[in-house]
Amino acid sequence: MRVLAAALITALAAAPALAAQPPLDMETIMADPDWIGPPVEDAYWSVDGSQVYYSLKHDGTPVRDLWRVAADGGTPERLDPAAVAKADGGKPVFDRDRRHAAFVHHGDILLRDLASGTTVQVTRSGAKERDPRFSLDGRLLTFRADNDWFAYAVAGGPVSQVADLEAKDDPEAKKSDGLTDDQQALFKTLRDLRSDEKAMAADADALSAADPGRAPKPFWLGKNVSIVDTSLSPDGRWMIVVTEAKDADKGKVADLTHYVTDSGYAEPEATRSYVGRKDPAPQSLRLLDLKTHASYDLDTKTLPGIGDDPLAEIRAKTVAALRKEGRKERADELAAPAKRPAIVNAEYSPGIVWSDDGREAAVQLRAIDNKDRWIATVDFDRHALVSQHRLTDKAWINWDGNDFGWLRDGRTLWYLSEESGYAQLYTRPLGGKATALTAGRFEVDHPVLSPDGSRFYVRTNKVAPYSYDIYAVPAKGGELARITHFEGLDDFTLSPDGSRLAVLHSSPYVPSQLATIGVDGSAPRELTDTRKPAYKAREWIAPKIVQVPSKHGAGTIWAKFYGPADAAAAASRPAVIFVHGAGYLQNVHLSYPSYFREQMFHNLLVQRGYVVLDMDYRASKGYGRDWRTAIYRQMGHPELDDLLDGKAWLVANHGVDPKRVGIYGGSYGGFMTLMALLRAPGEFAAGAALRPVTDWTSYNHEYTSNILNDPQLDPEAYKTSSPIHYAEALADPLLIEHGLIDDNVLASDSIRLYQRFIELHKTNFWMSLYPLERHGFVHADSWYDEYRRIDELFRERLEK
Template sequence: MMRVLAAALLTVLAAAPAIAATQGAAAAQAATAPAATMPLDMETIMADPDWIGPPVEDAYWGVDGSQVYYSLKRDGSPVRDLWRVPANGGKPEQLDPVAAASADGGTPVFDRGRRHAAFVRHGDIFLRDLATGATVQVTRTAVKERDPRFSADGRLLTFRADNDWFAYALAGGPVVKAADLQEKDDPKAKKPDDLADDQQSLFKTLRGLRADEEAMKADADALAAADPGRAPKPFWLGKNVSIADTSLSPDGRWMLVVTQAKDADAGKIADLTHYVTDSGYAETEATRAYVGRNDPAPQTLRLLDLKTHATFELDTATLPGIGDDPLADIRARTIAALRKDGKGDRADALAAPKKRPVIVNGEYSPGVVWSEDGGEVAVQLRAIDNKDRWIATVDFDRHALVAQHRLTDKAWINWDGNDFGWLRDGRTLWYLSEESGYAQLYTKPLGGKAKALTSGRFEVDHPVLSPDGTRFYVRANKVAPYSYDIYGVPATGGDLVRITRFQGLDDFSVSPDGSRLAVLHSAPYVPSQLAVVGVDGAAVRELTDTRKPAYAARDWIAPKIVEVPSRHGAGTIWAKFYGPADATAAASRPAVIFVHGAGYLQNVHLSYPAYFREQMFHNLLVQRGYVVLDMDYRASKGYGRDWRTAIYRRMGHPELDDLLDGKAWLVERQGVDPKRVGIYGGSYGGFMTLMALLRAPGEFAAGAALRPVTDWTSYNHEYTSNILNDPQLDPEAYTASSPIRYAEALADPLLIEHGLIDDNVLASDSIRLYQRFIELHKKNFWMSLYPMERHGFVHADSWYDEYRRIDELFRGSLENPSR
């Protein structure tokens, strides 16, 4: 992301105030050495990143807008300390426990009249009178409260703890539970059978007792209806359901409850083993089920009328396309093949449902959003097959869902780009949608037509409505795919206007008065730093520089953004190139291609990368005579829907085309020896390293696959089924996409490295492939296992060992190739 020249941003940040308190004695001593001229070494770049300096995290505005709070990791500890800095500039201040206990909490909310603010501090709710500054602690519990919100008339403050909602009257009074939700059957709802009826007819005393009971119940109901101070009556949801989520209207009148079957079977859970333990005994840990072992549990929506104490189930049958079968062709082929093989029971299990099951899309968006006055509510639903996303509102009179927008995709709906909400009028929706091919911002009045507020061949994310509701602020890569900044657009439509020019924009928030933006921005070698900018783009103030002197003083290689032409019809493949200052010196050098992880992730940008250690390793390689190419292959984030879904049902195929095009570019444009090109990467990058060596043997001199997926049938459901469908339904996609199916083609040196307690990509993935190589009598393959590492390594010793082995592999295969 982000296209600021590294040197320019480094110059800007060098003038920002340094946070001396974050620098230990060792860093101060290191600062005296001429770091800019010292050669890099593996020990340094793989050391604990405390030597670099911590990124600024979780920045938020104070209630009065004069201060900005943020967190910094403490040296030598995972603890995050709270800091505060004046928004107009000044020395940052670390808050001790006493000061932190009285600090403003994160992301305050305000009532419509701007008379009160509420925020969360250490998991409790606080209320502040903005005229007097008086602050009231509303809760003091061991449970973490969150999501404070004011009613439209400003008289009620609601918030939640887990799935329970509470209300607090600003005029004074106790915190009251909005609804009592019970995952049980109503004990009084059981209907009498014929024997009980017979007993009533026989015994006068029993009839009298029942009459007394009914009279007491009627009296209690009448008193409860007349006295809002009483505890609410239970809503008996049923013994066979569990609550997945809840949402209360701001006025406390309605509640939406998301439920699913309590006995839903997630499938067999895989275990991993800890070999190095405090006890001295090997210990097992449960992780997750494999893809396709059982689909996610379908969810249902219930509307609770808290005033009349009535419950209504919201039927999804009215959603457009809910009865379609987007997998009909694949389903028919697979069922026919199963029946041909005499597996009729398996074929029967693959029959399409009459109405596709859905879940509330709460993992990738808010899920449920109420208008400010509580008069409307919108719900985002996702088909479990992930081919459709709907935004629907609720008709409170008919107790029914009303579809407002449908996004459908033959591949899968994006994980990102699902933000939605309401304009200040409470009757107009806004949402992000990929329907144009790129994530853009839309508005839609209820019953009206949608309107695109942004459009073009670029991506928009993180929309934030200004406090007065007149303008959206968004992050976008309009200038170039790798350059991100904040833009503004009127909520009623108009020009998209660029506000910031960092070109490395990580996050932002709007000040309480709407006049300024708190911005987290970064550069290739500068972790996220805090700045404040006027909403007109003026009055830029840099507030932090948390880098350590020894790190900041080094002469790092600024990655050059290059355009690699695709020979496979994909257009431009954007990449970062690391090479010598003299471009002609790259000729005849060995080269390494780095493959980023996650699949859907963007690494070609000018922000501080998630792969900061790898970036330093690339500097080390260049120092030793290599050039390095880091590509955003197809499926990477930031390039639109078609780029994202190019891998549908064929993971590892278009991406490999792109990596081979990258190698061709190195050979043709940089004069690299085609026999001295190596490849490495972790997670999805490890998977792609395997696909490169196994599907294109001879193209790469060596490869290092870190924590790789080797067989997609053993990865998780949520990620894998979106791209490859279920393995029972679409076995062809899994066969085509899994490296273990190509193991017999191994011909080039391969190093596999994996954490033994990786609970994301299980170590069994690498071990199973290793056994396959053994059975195939393959040579030149090695595996290094790390007993105390999960998917993302955290121990410096492991990082050092991991990259020492990669370095040795490349030295032996690229610098002195035997072939």
């Protein structure tokens, strides 16, 4: 089976041999990627499992067309608008007896009888309904629109709102002041009117209790809160409401300016606040009993460690420094809270999950300082949270690896955790001991439970850090068994009956393609090849995955090496080190890279006599917790050690001239290019920093505070990690390039550093600004101009 799957990949990746290929040029590789062919996106199964739907970008526009192909193979079909209207929606859910399925189609809920094939449109509205789910007995279908929840009787409607949530004070709960009491005592008519109001309210309550068809009574949550999220139990009995203070400080928001506009006038755009200027608002949990119309607070004070101060040592040092400077008021503001504020961890995980029978609910919470993550269940009798698992990290809890849910028994939790040093899969019965279903020096993600609950399917890089495939593991524990052998596994989804997998896979020069395969590894079928003929006909340089030894105690630094087929021919050649962006991202893998343009640029550089090294420096994804958190409070330092080790490896193993090594990258890669030139002057002959962070105090809170804490609390970490504080060391040629409407890393970052260079009387630095580009460039003209300038810099400085 491994040979067959590998042969399929080889056949897909192979390009027809040409007698002679025209040399690569900048116009071609930086053209609109339509010439390459679109990757397959958003694959999902039809409800009956016979077909797979997917999306492809339409040539010349950002529009995505919906396609369909038989799961057993055949000719893919692009659906016209009439066919799209009749297509199944993605992520169908099924009742326990598999009699009905429900799915979302263009924002509406549809219900299908699986025996007859009859489909009923449950909603037709401008609202975007989502999250359909059946009750355990299959009689009730619930779904939501924003934070409002609705129920539909499967036997035949109607749609009814299950709860009326009002972020207002209860008008009947107003406290009487003295004057009101006096008025009631003086005037019989006022007393009679008050009595009539109470009688009408009591009658309405009685009718509502006896008639489930009536609209629900409001839950008055209070005028001082905003509703963040809601979650309804499958049986419609309970609701958990997440709120935050309505007047929570939003912080000052930075603006950017659009200079090239339809109006002809410069136009401002609000973007975001800076790190430490708007901490996430603490959240509160409210449990609503929809049957008795009762409301209870779920206090986080029971969570273990919620009263700890993991930043006590840093806090004490900063407070002492402020007091020494006579800034007592500022020092007092940094006092540790008695109970750390927390939020529901819903951005990268479900946040709240219910057991199928609705008798158990689990909530994942995260401390705002991001040093702790808790999974707690709800005790419905005591109306309290019960901690089931605590993950704590002296650096920060990972953004990834927070999936969790319930086994089919509804009394056992499953979750991902980095507690071993690598993201692994665990189960834990309520109040019991955890069992590690996977273990080892590799990462596990995307766990999917089979329909019968007997096993999980996961994506993992067990074989090698750069190679990803699907494995299966029994839910009760057992062997982690490999199913696929694609090595470049991007995503997968399980068929409705649990017998097959729809897989998106790729290779270094083949964008994501669709295949199906049995869950036992049988009957693999390739269903698409979306590459265009001109791209498919080209022969590309296969990146060689290499291990660069660290001289700084980090072990192995994995990298991709681009060089000539004849290794000896690399002697005395110039070299370029490419630094990937995002920080926590893996670029050394066997899939199609996010940096496909850069990969083609590396081919062009090799064609002109260079060698190129692309490294997964420390903090890159895929290598475990210690690799991820090595940059805590010192961004740009361990990574620079790794990049310098990469340069030394090129010199020692490929005869590269140490005086002719350039460096470039975008976003975090741009930041690292600056750190390389400013903290190790003379090591690189030239650098190009694209959309770089130059001062971490002006980046966003969600990312930066995890790694460097708040700048008010930990100013030393920001000074240590920000290139602008090393500006006086600039000695090597530097090109800075930035989109002016970048709303991620604001162009002001580059402009502020440019001003520092001016004031320091530096030379050999340039800046190129792109008026119509955000963080990720989208216009081919801008891509061409950006890389033309990088190419010219390297030609001038590395080819002498």
